[in-house]
Amino acid sequence: MSERTPISAVILAGGQGRRMGSVDKGLVELRGKPMVEWVLERLRPQVDEVLINANQNIERYGEFGVPVFSDAIGGFAGPLAGLHAGLREASHPLVVTAPCDSPFLPTNLVARLADALEDAGADLAVARTFDQSHPVFCLCRREVLPHLEAFLSSGGRKIDRWYETLKVVAVQFDDQEAAFSNINTREELGSFEQGPSQDVI
Numbered sequence: 567m568s569e570r571t572p573i574s575a576v577i578l579a580g581g582q583g584r585r586m587g588s589v590d591k592g593l594v595e596l597r598g599k600p601m602v603e604w605v606l607e608r609l610r611p612q613v614d615e616v617l618i619n620a621n622q623n624i625e626r627y628g629e630f631g632v633p634v635f636s637d638a639i640g641g642f643a644g645p646l647a648g649l650h651a652g653l654r655e656a657s658h659p660l661v662v663t664a665p666c667d668s669p670f671l672p673t674n675l676v677a678r679l680a681d682a683l684e685d686a687g688a689d690l691a692v693a694r695t696f697d698q699s700h701p702v703f704c705l706c707r708r709e710v711l712p713h714l715e716a717f718l719s720s721g722g723r724k725i726d727r728w729y730e731t732l733k734v735v736a737v738q739f740d741d742q743e744a745a746f747s748n749i750n751t752r753e754e755l756g757s758f759e760q761g762p763s764q765d766v767i
């Protein structure tokens with residue numbers, strides 16, 4: 567086995583949280599802990615560096631002890647804007663992303679994405695459960711940055727459309743579907759407060 571290529575993780579916390587009442591979702595607490603901290607704790611052992619992408623409350627995010635940066639293209643252009651800024655800020659040749667609102671993400675997310683990326687010689691590996699893609703859980707080569715810049719410059723914003731222009735490998739996590747649970751509303755937050763997802767944490 568050759569030595570593993572170092573990996574940076576970017577937690578995407580740059581959205582506006584409109585479905586939750588326009589709150590900064592990463593800072594919303596689940597079981598007494600901000601959601602971004604759940605994600606940080608899950609990702610940290612899997613990578614060589616973690617960064618947070620946020621567009622509001624930058625000082626508060628700074629309290630988690632990792633670098634924080636905002637989108638380089640303004641106007642809340644979506645998760646691709648966070649990936650774009652992340653590829654610019656990351657120190658390592660591979661960059662994995664995870665959203666701030668999926669607190670139970672797999673503890674082997676990065677290892678499985680990285681193995682698949684290397685095996686397939688792909689530009690990007692994306693997580694999938696059954697027939698559902700999870701495009702904000704991806705691992706890509708930092709060298710795709712110029713390609714992403716060109717896509718954004720031409721007005722592209724949709725993450726799936728950008729993936730269509732790359733060599734992408736989908737990685738099945740059917741055994742861990744609940745780990746991709748995504749919290750978008752107060753109701754969803756409430757349903758996880760009591761711990762129905764015990765099997766995944």
Ligand SMILES: Nc1nc2c(ncn2[C@@H]2O[C@H](COP(=O)(O)OP(=O)(O)OP(=O)(O)O)[C@@H](O)[C@H]2O)c(=O)[nH]1
Pocket residue numbers: 578579580581582583584585586591619620621637641642643644645646647648649664665666667702750
């Ligand atoms: N950097 C950045 N990230 C974003 C942006 N919009 C959404 N995201 C992130 O993309 C991921 C998935 O987005 P959503 O679940 O739709 O989150 P959201 O946009 O904050 O929530 P809604 O406003 O309810 O759609 C989350 O990690 C968000 O933080 C954006 O404009 N910039």
Ligand SMILES: [Mg+2]
Pocket residue numbers: 581
């Ligand atoms: Mg959104």
